[in-house]
Amino acid sequence: MFKRINLIFCLLLLFLACEKKGNDIVNTFRQAEQLEADIIKDIDKISRCRDNYEKVLKFAPESEMAPVACYKLGKLNQIFGHYDEAIEFYQKLLTYYPEAPVCASGLFDMAQTCQLHLDRTDDAISTYQQFIALYPGHEMILPALLQQGQLYCQELEWELALENFQQIVTRFPENKICDDLYFRMADIFHFELDKYPQAMQMYQNLKDNYPASPWIKNAESRLAELRRSENEK
């Protein structure tokens, strides 16, 4: 009797579990339908947003709003993955409105799009170069130097990469990536350029200036290794 009750109870539990799972799936499906309806409403908003920006460019190309509208169209295209169209709008912004404050952002975003989405490394490097030269005081100068430096590393242009990283640590010594950069520069001197005195100097700079850095142990190990090699010579 007890066994029978137990069995019925287990079957009931099993049934309820299946029912719950079924309800979960149904809920998930219903949620997806609701989200889809919201997306369709948003698509309409996005489309109207785009049309309005385009209207500004059509009928008021010399207004103050026009360069911002051009930038926003580039950004919208970028967000939705239309990268070639995004680049087109950024280029129009730079060609026709170079004096607009929003150009700096356009130039940076164009560099990033080339780098991260279109795999156009040479274009990205030259675009970052232009950004760095034209807007040396811009708030995005550090990311620009950093990204360009990374691209130089990718292209094995170590000296150019070092220049960029050195600029960052000189101009922004308080920034939280400086210790990382010192270690990176030291490693470049050490392993890519075989410039051991400079490498040792960099590891030492890291130790002296950023004693709390998580790279300290690695730096000490590298320094010890380099000193051993020196002694052996």
Added chain:
Amino acid sequence: MKNRSFMQIIRILAISCLLMISCQETDFTGDDFAWSPDGKKLAVVTLETNELLVVDIHNDRVENTRQVDNYIKILSPCWSFDSQYLLYSKSTKEYLNVYVYSTTVDTSTLIVHLPAGKDDKIEQFRPCWSPKENLILFTLSNASGAQQVYLTRPDGQEKKLLVKVNSEQLVPAWSPDGQWIVYSVFVHPGHQNNGLWKMKSNGAGPAQIYQANKISSFRWSPDGKQLVLAQLNDNNTNQLIMIDASSNHKQVIYSGEANITNVAWSPEGKNLCYVLQTPDEKKNAWMVEAATLKKFQLTFANVKEFYGWGQAGQVFFTIAKPEQLVDLTEAEKEKVDMFYFIRGMVKDNKLISIDNTKITRLADNVHSFRFCRQNGCAAFFQNFGVEFLTSLYCPIIILANGEPVYLARTQKEHLVAASQFYRQQKYHQALAHLNQYWNGNISKDFQSMFDVQSIISSAKITGDSSQYRALLQGQEDGALLTSILIMRQLKHKRTAEWLFDQYKILMIHYFESTRNSKENYNDILTFLIFTYARSRYEEFQSGIKDIDRLLTINQSDSLFKPYLLYAQALLAFEDSQYELGLNKVKLLLDKIPQDFDDLDDIKDMVYLQLPVAESGLEAKFIPVLQQLAQYQVDEDDIIEIHSILADLYEKTREPGKAMAAYQAVLNQDRDNNEIWDRVFRMEVAR
């Protein structure tokens, strides 16, 4: 102009003018302005009057404008190092004459005369002053085609032949210290003498310092220690090369297929700028650090003209104005063209400066820009747009304090200057130029200058209609209306009102004297609309109010009031006052006589507003279009207007009326698939 409606004329003019501006090749030599080395004088070659002027520049003013010469083609003014003498040329097919103007005795001396038959042209003449003394270097070719470099004094005496070279081309230049002369030689491709040569300033010791196939330009650094040259190699690549003047050591700055132009050293010699023009005609400016040869691109393939260095690391150049950034329909293109044309806005260029800290838009529609580092002033021509298919290039000086000075020499230039000052709300300066236009003092003598009845009567009595013609010209140019607007802004209310009354009398007289001519109305409409809209006045509301007053004039001509209402509607639409504009159109349609045959104008004017009018106004357009639809007889016109109505009814969610409009279209064109598509879409969506 006959048998064309106003809107047709405006359209033709708008498109033609915009095409003219895009294709126009006015003869800018690039040397139309020359600042004296001490920054105290400016030489100007005017385009409208073909004069060579010299003006004196002080900190906050321009003085003593004097004419040095007056000729069809005056070229290349350039100043001596001590700013005492001005060299310039006059050129025709028959001769080339070179003069030196002395500022101390205020006379010009002919120093070179080349009569007809000679091969020499001004481009080969290339005169240039020594940087350290009053000596002029120039090149002439002899009968056998050899190039001869001469030195002469400002009085043309003691011409000394320095060197003779068998060369197709020879371009000389002084070193910055005046001790040396460097010249480029091109005999023929591959000749060993091709390249750069150097000699002492007295012609002694010519020696080749650099061999190159074809040198297109070269520049000394300000300290004289380096030379930069642009050359075309045998393999058709262009190179920009820096040469140490003492060691002849060379470094390549650029090598590639782009043409190299506008090479210019910064004033302190630390940087170099140059322009590269790629085979697809796009130009970019580049900056190079002279010490390291590190370079970067300054611009974005958008340079039109490059104007070199200013102060504090600044460079100047022009770029094109934005055009067709996104696709436009035909109707949208027309609306945009109309916007520009009615306002007299020119799509020419923007003048940009770049320095270490920022990129700045300085001015629009600029040509032949010249900045003076000594006094911080700038001079240029500004394109002031179209007056029936011509541009007006007025010379302007911008003083160091930012104030503009218009070197106006003609009535039209004075009017343009007045309108520019009006825009800047500098009404006294505007009035000063208007006084120049009218050759009188409006504030003091307005009654004698503008009493229309007296002027007309006097013309009849004396037979001298010059004052009447001047008044009509002023009405046509818009100067009379401009005078009224400025008097209002200066709070000279009585004068402004009196002038407006004269304006009304003149209009009545004008209509009566040439009654029943449609051309009158087109002319009246033209200057009514343009004066209020042009030169960026954008006095649309003033125009609408003034026309309300003109509408009180008793005129038996049945076309008079409809045309005035037409002008009001157009001004309202241009001011984005769509409801007001549509109300004026309704009034206009109520007043038009039976024989009014410019309904197309009215219809086209309303159509043009549809793409631009903000959404929500569709319902306002419908009654006007319904009224216009009653007048359409042509099949295409019926189809067009009912298609538009159907679209508007759909937007205002009146499917029944939309269907009736679609049916009206299909009654004319049964097999119109586009309309059937729209019908089906509408029905499915219901």
